[in-house]
Amino acid sequence: GRRPMSPTAYTPPDPLGLSTEGDDCKFPEEELNELFPDGSGKLSDDNFQPGWYLLEHHSNTSFEDLRAGMVFLQRKVESQKEGQLSFLKANTGAVMDQLDRLVLLKNMFEEDQRKNGKEPLPSLQAAIEESITLADSLFSEILSRKENADKTREALSLLTRHKFLFQLPASIDKNIRKKEYDLVVNDYTRVKNLFGNTDVKLFQKILAEIDKKIEDLKEKLHTRMKTMPINVQEQTKYIRLLVSLNWEGDAAWTAITSRKDYLLGLLDKVKDHFKQKEDQENADKGKRKSKAEA
CATH class of the missing domain: 1.20.58.1210 (Exo84p, N-terminal helical domain)
Structure with missing residues (x-):
């Protein structure tokens, strides 16, 4: 039967667009830690160090290939910037509308803080309790009549059964x-x-x-x-x-x-x-x- 394939870790594509296959001569990790004690060679880490990455993956890459990779990376960055600018240009109205709404929301929030303070829950609770009291005063008689009617219907139903x-x-x-x-x-x-x-x-x-x-x-x-x-x-x-x-x-x-x-x-x-x-x-x-x- 076929052997199950062992899971492999995901390797992101090379940012320089260069192939790292066949690069068996790896730079010693101990030396990398000495050169970059607080760094990392992983692209997704916050402490990413380009030097670590180049030594780890392209220590045997020729200078011409590295220059070509740099050109590739610059073009890629420029294309991403152009894509972002194109998106902003195409959606300028929507973006400005969202900015206006954010400014309005900020102003409303600041106005609410001036009126109710930074702790609005007590005033909100008081308002809710006041509304409950008002509702009880308005509907207590109706609810009482309904309760009496329900009791009467229940009694009649009991008598019938x-x-x-x-x-x-x-x-x-x-x-x-x-x-x-x-x-x-x-x-x-x-x-x-x-x-x-x-x-x-x-x-x-x-x-x-x-x-x-x-x-x-x-x-x-x-x-x-x-x-x-x-x-x-x-x-x-x-x-x-x-x-x-x-x-x-x-x-x-x-x-x-x-x-x-x-x-x-x-x-x-x-x-x-x-x-x-x-x-x-x-x-x-x-x-x-x-x-x-x-």
């Missing part, structure tokens, strides 16, 4: 009055699934109100379930509702106990009734017997 939650307390009251308890249970289960873990203070406040209504409903259902007389079907419905609402007690056992107490009470009343009737009959028989004997 969560209409179900905000209307639920009134809906629960209405359904309880209509004894549509199944709707209450369904709505309560739904709202708990949707907002049960919310961190929004407003939502928590509404949920607390709903929980209070549900607790009142539980107490009401519990009272109706154990209040006799009541048929078994209705009592079963109350048991199911209390279980769905996670009532803390044992609704079924409470219902059974209530019905047992009610039935025992009825039996006691029947027993007392017939006992009184029997006692009355015995008393009447005794009276009739006494009259007959008399």
Whole structure:
């Protein structure tokens, strides 16, 4: 395969227009440093020394070639000067205009220093602060109305998005009055699934109100379930509702106990009734017997 080419340092063209190829006899660098201790042979260095350059690159060049190189260099310099002069002549108007602008800028800068001093930042800061204060006084009322309008729109948007939650307390009251308890249970289960873990203070406040209504409903259902007389079907419905609402007690056992107490009470009343009737009959028989004997 091909070998990669090694990078070589850039060598600027010879200013004399002479070729330096084949010049194997280099002037010793130690002697150059002694002759020009503060100089350099590089064309781009600020401490460039022509003598260093000539000794380093043209120590073996003939005098005639050096003269020819000098002529070449002079022509090159003259052509560059002519090029600069030609450019200035062709663009005299633009150059003069730029000079005028520079003079104007200098005058404006000096005038600004006389007015504001050499440190204009404090006055600039004061002007900016004054403009801010003026803007606030002009637009504060408008911005305040806009802020209130934004808050109103945000509140309306919130009400629209969560209409179900905000209307639920009134809906629960209405359904309880209509004894549509199944709707209450369904709505309560739904709202708990949707907002049960919310961190929004407003939502928590509404949920607390709903929980209070549900607790009142539980107490009401519990009272109706154990209040006799009541048929078994209705009592079963109350048991199911209390279980769905996670009532803390044992609704079924409470219902059974209530019905047992009610039935025992009825039996006691029947027993007392017939006992009184029997006692009355015995008393009447005794009276009739006494009259007959008399």
